[in-house]
Amino acid sequence: MKNILIASFDMxxxxxxxxxxxxxxxxxxxxxSIDLMLYKHQGDFMNLISHKxxxxxxxxxxxxxxxxxxxxxxxxxxxxxLSRILSKVHAEIFGRIKRVAEPGYYQxxxxxxxxxxYLPxxxxEYDAAISYLWPHYFIAHKIKAKKKIAWIHTDYSNVETNVKLDLEMWRKFDHIIAVSDACKDSFLSKYRELESKVIVIENIxxxxxxRNMAAKEAAVPMVNDDRFKILTVARLSHAKGIDNAVKALRILKDKGYKDIAWYIVGYGGDEAAIKELIAINGLDDQFILLGKKTNPYPYIKACDLYVQPxxxxxxxxxxxxxxxxxxxILITNYSTAKSQVEDGYDGIITELSIEGIVDGIEKLYRDDELRKEISTNCERTNYSNSYELEKLYSLNG
Structure with a gap:
């Protein structure tokens, strides 16, 4: 039996x-045999960790x-x-000089x-050590393993990082796992010299x-809302574009679509700014922040349209x-969007802009048959993919 370490931040x-x-x-x-290293034992998903x-x-x-x-x-x-203070000051100066919208990654x-x-x-020693969430310094520098594997979950072409510093870390890994082909391509647009290390393993x-979780809670507030219900499940952060969603709903309201309610399941650092934006646009009764939900699936089940802005x-x-x-489903045309949905079949990809979001929602709101067609296509497709783990096993011999 092989000993594997998997490391991440929390749950x-x-x-x-x-x-x-x-x-x-x-x-x-x-x-x-799996050892799971969480830097902090916190989070609503702690009780979902396999007992094995x-x-x-x-x-x-x-x-x-x-x-x-x-x-x-x-x-x-x-x-x-003190190292945290130094990194914060350094990143803030860098952000101002470079006019970076989100210097948090560099920080x-x-x-x-x-x-x-100062870290122990x-x-x-493990047969393989997997770092599941960037930055991967713990596995790179503090673990002994025959093989080291790092996971990519984001679009690195849109993330401001110090490439030289990152390369020093990435080179300590034998394999780098991207969760989609588009994710791999965006990573290699920044780190082309790492191409031989990168393979694709989709999220399981x-x-x-x-479906079982979606059936657990029927009494979600959306169920009794007779309006056209949009849902987004996401962190309240710059990357997720929730601010653009608020502005898009304001335009839709001005165009006469007053029976649309947009629900957000999630939390994050931009919550105060988003609440202020909702108030400024007079959308308190239409753009509704539901907060953190351990089980988001009943909310997805209750919506008329799922939007990823x-x-x-x-x-x-x-x-x-x-x-x-x-x-x-409606998603914006972020660089990895085509790996998420087949446009016109199991979702719609719209221009990555406030106007694009408005146009896409308006189109799907008015075209009931298109919504039904997309839903039917989704229901006919098998999205189970536990076979993806075979790729991971093959890396460990």
Whole structure:
């Protein structure tokens, strides 16, 4: 039996975490012994972790990556706290000089770089070590393994990082897993020299699990709303384009579509700004933030249209989940969009702009037959793909 380590940050509600839960559920535990290293044992998905995986204890220094700087210093992790302050200042200066909309990725790189000397090594040696969420410095520098594997979940062509610093880290991995062909292509547009390391393994989805979860809660507030119900499940962040969704709904309302309600399941750092934008546009009764939901599937089941208004994605887990539940789907034309839906068959891809979102929603709102056709096509398609794990097994011999 081979010993595998899988490392990630925590199990807060998110697409990456849902895909990790699915992967752990489908692993072949007769051939592989799995140690799961979570930097912080927190999140609503903790109780969904397969009991067959061995959850390792927390290491205090690594828990700091899910704590505020103030809390880190309060916990007497002074050197790591100072490295966090340094990375924050450095990234803010970089963001202002380069006019970067989201310097947070660069800050995370620096946070790990500066903290690395103060983080403990793990002594156990593994046959393979998998880093499931970027940045991958822990597996790259602090783990002994015969093979090291890193996962890509985002569109790196839209992420501002220090390429030289990233390459030093990526070169320590034997294999890099992209969750779609488009995700792989966007990564290689930035890191072409790593082409020989990159393969595609799609997120593992379980249609039976999703359908069962969708049937669990009937009393979601959307059920009793007679309006045309749009749903988005996403972090409240720049990448997910929720601000554009608010502006699009305002335009639709001005055009006379007053019976549309747009629900958002999710949470994130942009919540205050989005609430302010909703108020400014007078949409308090139409653009509704539902907050964090451990089980988003009854909400997807209850909507009339699922919309992903993202600026960029690797491969949005929620879009596949909406397809499994037979929903008409609209996504913006982010660079990996064509790997998500076949335009006109199991979804519609619209221009990545506020106007594009407006036009797409208007088209689907007015064309009941098109919505039904997309739903039918989704229902006819088998989205189960546990066979994708065979690709991972083959990397480990």
């Amino acid at each position: 807060e509600v998110g697409g990456v975490e849902r895909s990790l839960v699915s992967m752990l559920d489908h692993f072949d535990y007769k051939q592989y 995986a061995n959850l390792l204890g927390e290491i205090p220094q690594y828990t700091t990556f899910r704590k505020s700087i103030a809390r880190t210093i309060q916990d007497r992790q002074y050197t790591i706290g 995370m790189q620096l946070m790990w770089k500066y903290a690395l000397p 090594q793990v002594e156990k 989805t379980s249609p039976d699990f999703i 993202s600026r960029y994605e690797g491969k949005a887990v929620t879009v596949t989940e909406a397809k499994i539940l037979g929903k008409p």
